[in-house]
Amino acid sequence: MVTQRRGNPKVNGASAIEKKIKRGNAQRQASGWKWTAGSLLWCAALAVCVVALGWWYFTLDEDVTETLVSRRELLQQPKVFLVQCSEDYENYKRFPGCTPQSCGRAITDTVVTKEEALTLRQLAERGLSLGGSDGGASILDLHSGALSMGKQFVNIYKYSGDKIKDVFSKEDFELYRDVRSRIQRRIAETFGVDSSHMYLTKPTFFSRINSTEAKTAHDEYWHPHIDKVTYGSFDYTSLLYLSDYGSDFGGGRFIFMDASGNRTVEPRAGRVSFFSSGSENLHRVEKVTWGTRYAITVSFTCDPDHAIDNPTLP
Numbered sequence: 001m002v003t004q005r006r007g008n009p010k011v012n013g014a015s016a017i018e019k020k021i022k023r024g025n026a027q028r029q030a031s032g033w034k035w036t037a038g039s040l041l042w043c044a045a046l047a048v049c050v051v052a053l054g055w056w057y058f059t060l061d062e063d064v065t066e067t068l069v070s071r072r073e074l075l076q077q078p079k080v081f082l083v084q085c086s087e088d089y090e091n092y093k094r095f096p097g098c099t100p101q102s103c104g105r106a107i108t109d110t111v112v113t114k115e116e117a118l119t120l121r122q123l124a125e126r127g128l129s130l131g132g133s134d135g136g137a138s139i140l141d142l143h144s145g146a147l148s149m150g151k152q153f154v155n156i157y158k159y160s161g162d163k164i165k166d167v168f169s170k171e172d173f174e175l176y177r178d179v180r181s182r183i184q185r186r187i188a189e190t191f192g193v194d195s196s197h198m199y200l201t202k203p204t205f206f207s208r209i210n211s212t213e214a215k216t217a218h219d220e221y222w223h224p225h226i227d228k229v230t231y232g233s234f235d236y237t238s239l240l241y242l243s244d245y246g247s248d249f250g251g252g253r254f255i256f257m258d259a260s261g262n263r264t265v266e267p268r269a270g271r272v273s274f275f276s277s278g279s280e281n282l283h284r285v286e287k288v289t290w291g292t293r294y295a296i297t298v299s300f301t302c303d304p305d306h307a308i309d310n311p312t313l314p
């Protein structure tokens with residue numbers, strides 16, 4: 001009697017069905033791996049998209065609509081943007097050949113070299129190291145000698161006495177004067193005025209800004225303002241940057257706040273940005289988020305009564 005075997009019939013030691021099952025399992029496993037590799041790729045792509053979207057959203061600055069000049073760009077030619085003059089100048093005595101008839105803003109990288117800017121930065125570092133505000137913004141005014149100290153100002157020339165000669169040299173002051181007259185000539189050329197009818201006016205100062213929390217109103221450099229309203233005598237404002245946005249500091253971009261949107265200048269050592277000082281050039285500085293930003297504000301007036309001399313070593 002042939003006994004009916006239970007289980008799978010074996011062919012040469014392994015049943016055909018077992019072989020099929022094994023083959024099926026192997027195929028399923030292989031396609032499982034394929035599926036897993038495919039989905040991993042999709043997941044990775046999705047993750048990259050989510051991260052990129054997050055980064056874009058995180059860096060999206062609603063305030064900035066246009067970058068007039070970025071830090072990476074080295075301008076071979078000045079960039080000039082003319083805007084209509086405001087009526088601010090009507091409230092002041094007019095000085096033919098100087099009072100702005102043509103208004104706007106311009107940025108140039110060819111008036112001051114990077115080396116000169118770095119020499120001026122060292123001068124600022126030495127001077128400011130003698131004092132410094134408790135908050136994030138310190139100034140040094142070579143004309144009046146005003147130096148931020150804690151929550152107020154001291155006169156660096158009185159405060160340091162004879163030691164001032166170890167801090168500043170005759171050459172430092174010569175460089176400052178030379179740079180100031182080059183900037184003055186470039187402003188005159190750009191706005192079609194007579195350089196000899198423009199005068200240096202106060203305040204003209206070095207600034208050092210970091211991300212330390214403000215302690216007094218003097219530290220609050222970020223408020224929107226109009227130089228002619230804030231300082232009165234200003235007709236043309238120039239800013240010479242002594243450090244680089246993005247590598248020396250973060251934040252701290254200069255923003256023209258136009259009715260049609262904000263326009264930004266990214267500081268770069270040696271870059272000069274200048275503009276007519278009326279309300280056609282409402283502006284502010286972004287808060288510095290890290291690092292240290294050095295700049296010089298060099299201001300000009302058309303009114304000889306508000307003229308100041310070049311600074312000299314006492």
Ligand SMILES: O=C(O)CCC(=O)C(=O)O
Nearest residue numbers: 207227239254285295297
């Ligand atoms: O440092 C800057 O970029 C601007 C400073 C400024 O607005 C000013 O000194 O009036």
Ligand SMILES: [Fe+2]
Nearest residue numbers: 225226227283
């Ligand atoms: Fe200003």
